[in-house]
Amino acid sequence: MKLTHSRKYVALIGIAIMAMAFQVLTPRSNSKYVNTTMMSNSQPTIVTITYVKKPWYAWRSLVVKKFKESIPEYEAIPGLLQKNYHFTESDGKFGGIYLWASEAEARAWFNPKWFERIVKTYGEAGVVDYYQIVQSTTIAKHELTGDYWLTLQVGKSLSIPESTSGLLRITQIKSKDQLGTIALWKSKEEAKRYFGQQKDAGQISYFDTPVLIDKLK
Structure with missing residues (x-):
């Protein structure tokens, strides 16, 4: 079905607004971009997960395009070792799951x-959650774009076997006295299949994760 002139106008306005709004999530720095192939010798110590209200006009393909365009700028942020660009499964939020070399560098960015x-941009406060990293392990090589899903599991000590089907990366975390895991999966189906077999794995959150930055590869 073709859009009417009115609907076309609204769609074009939405694209323009989204392009401007998305700049709030990208770095504002005069530093030169780092080479995208540059790897880091640092090890991550902190995870941050951000949640930002996604505008109604920001359909998935447009946001994914903006994710990809922002990669060189994010790669230049001091201390940022990984970023998993995400959409929450059901509550209309988007953001990132970041692995940092230090908490100080994370807080310098989320100032x-x-x-x-x-x-100012989205009309709603953003949320940034912090977790300490106990251990982070890459299980299998993977591209930086795909139909990946990521899970956040908290409230229980859970050891996901490295041989689990679809498991690409696992990060063991803790927050105060709570333990948990952050896991990257090849697909939503494989993530759901694994946790569907667990009787009591604590609280599970699922994230659509189409674009990655990884200096630890």
């Missing part, structure tokens, strides 16, 4: 100005 820009 008060970052939160102010989010509120």
